[in-house]
Amino acid sequence: MAEGYLKGRIRREDIITTAVSVYAEAGYHGSSLREIARRSGITHAGLLYYFPTKEALLAAVLERRDSEDTEREHLAVPPGLDALRHLIALAAHNVQHPGIVDVYARLAAEAVAAEHPAHDYFERHYKMARDYAVASFQVLAERGELRPGVDPAYAGLNLVALMDGLQVQWLSGGGAVDLVGALRSYLESLLAVPLG
Template identity: 50%
Template structure:
């Protein structure tokens, strides 16, 4: 009986993961407003009620997709154990990683633009996320300055906001150039110009 429960649980988690993957792809293709739960269910080979068993609303599914992306990126960045220049280097490495996953970049770019509308279901999520991202970048610059690695005249608060804006702008250029834009290369050059040590 316990083995059956475990198998059922594992199967449910696998299906949930498949739903998140398909939703991520469709939200990236069509945006939040253009995506249909019925289409996502069909892509996963389940019924619409079957999908609603895992995610009762479209909003809950979108939030789960975005949080899943943040969780994966957070683990990869391991920001808790990197500081200063090492943390800034990680931002460039994240850009390189994003160049290998177009679907995720499309999702973030499309939905973050849609979510500027105050009535969008994930507007608050993106407000919090950007505040967190900018403060994280500012902290990295502040730590780099404490390490003696930041060029004179670089303000950590301004540099943090610029870094996040540059990353997002590069993602748009990369999508429109069909991958020709070197996101990581541009980001490394920008960071290197602000530092007194090799990135």
Template identity: 40%
Template sequence: MNRGEARRDRILAAALLEFAENGYRGASLARIAERVELSQAGLLHHFKSKERLLVAVLDYRDELDASKFDMTSAGGIDALRALVGVVEHNARMPGLVQLFSVISGEAVTPDHPGHEWARRRYRRLRADMAAALRRGVERGEFRADLDAEAHADRLIAMMDGLQTQWLIDPDRVDMAAVFRGYVDDLIALLRPPM
């Protein structure tokens, strides 16, 4: 990694923390610049606006997840177990989960700079999960009559809902254990009859 890439990664990591702590609207470019020992003008040299920085941070967060968990080639039970791994990983990364939750909540309004990112992300996730479930059907792991899209929607809803509950009450909600149990139940439900 060259010096410019290293600085870019430092800026993205600092911005990720700032957005996670304060949301998009409350985040300050001056505080982000201070965290990485740059002037605000220096920060804007790398990212021309707060909107561009946010989108870069969101893409950076997705790249971090993708580097650990490849959902595009996994299928069937392996894909569902990989999702459990994602949730277990997220349970160790509350700042990332908070960023996702805050930005996703803010991005429901069409004028938010993260709105299109969120739409593309959910469409991609639904498609990837549905494809993974269909690969499970092709492998004979799951019933042929499963509705892959509906189950993909439910998996995403379960993950996002658990994240919110866990962020609000981490002492009472064991996000990883609840999701692991949900996946175990889902695998049992989707298996073909013997």
């Protein structure tokens, strides 16, 4: 009896996974429910049984990403030098999973438009990332671990922007871009202490 529910939950997760890879290929607007359904082994009407609209599926994709980030306890590291090290580790992890990076880079760009269904999600996401980065540089500044003259507010904003921009070039360039090295290089140019 609970089996019915379990199968449904698994099916839902399958569909979300498939959606992520289709979004990665065609973007959100360029993806059709029929294509996602086909790769999931059901009809598009069947897909709409699980997710009543195209937007509901997108929301589920974004929700899953948030819960994965939370699982990884991304934000459990307090702002500071360790947070920056953790960010490099996260970048190194992402480099092993280009498909995922691709989805979110494309979605973020599509969602620049205020009417895009993921617009608010990314606005919140950027603000959180920025606040966290700025707080980290502020902690460094207080401890004298920041090079003199470096503004924590700009350094934080630039860190988030840099990660985004590097991802696009790394995705586009087919391996010619050393994402992690570039990120380390940026951070080292701001720090008065070794990054380790």
